[in-house]
Amino acid sequence: MATEEYGSVWARPKRNRRREQPALTQEQIVGAAIKLLDANGLEALTMRKLGVELGAVATAVYWHVATKDELMELVVDHVYAEIDVPEVSTKVEWREAATKCAQGFRGMILRHPWMGATLADVGLTLLGPNMLRRSDQMLAIYETAGFSLREANHASTAVVSFVVGLASTEAAAVSKIKRSGLSAEEWMTKVWPAAQQAAEAYPRVKALYDEYTARDAAENDDEVFDYGLACVLDGLAARLS
Incomplete structure (x- = not known):
């Protein structure tokens, strides 16, 4: 119409x-x-x-x-609302809430691959209502866990930095594949043989590539993300104790 x-x-x-x-x-x-x-x-x-x-x-x-920069502020704040931040309760402990929040944050970046580079570029210069609301909710997770408000900010920043850093790399790969016009499976079929050949002289890398070949690429990415996130949360839990 x-x-x-x-x-x-x-x-x-x-x-x-x-x-x-x-x-x-x-x-x-x-x-x-x-x-x-x-x-x-x-x-x-x-x-x-x-x-x-x-x-x-x-x-x-x-x-x-007024400007494209102002438009980007509105866009980023709008997309930020997609992140689900669970509330810590008797049924949801802080680590579970932090994990779900981090996974949701990563999912948001992968749905909108341009967000990775945008967040890395703007940092904390964006102060829209959704971003502030989500930040406040994230602080609540770590404050409820036992951190002081200042330490809760450090903890939240550590987790968000890990998520943005890793998810941005994943998002860049998603964008590159999309620009090629190939599906993810077609892309891997095209580049993987060359990667394996280049790794022939490096036994550990070659063995790792061979191991990854037998698994789905998304499954590999999830494993890397979950492992890294667990390490970050283990460190925070150790500081609490």
């Missing part, structure tokens, strides 16, 4: 075009921006392309966001 209306507007005389531009909301703009980013990465997001996606001229977007 929207496409038909957009087409009919541009079929009318030129003098009516500006007046007939569809009304936009900030929610629509953010949603369209996320769609572009998910499809083609950070390079795909320009105000002109966003206008095309929305069926409006780029200038119409500027009524709601």
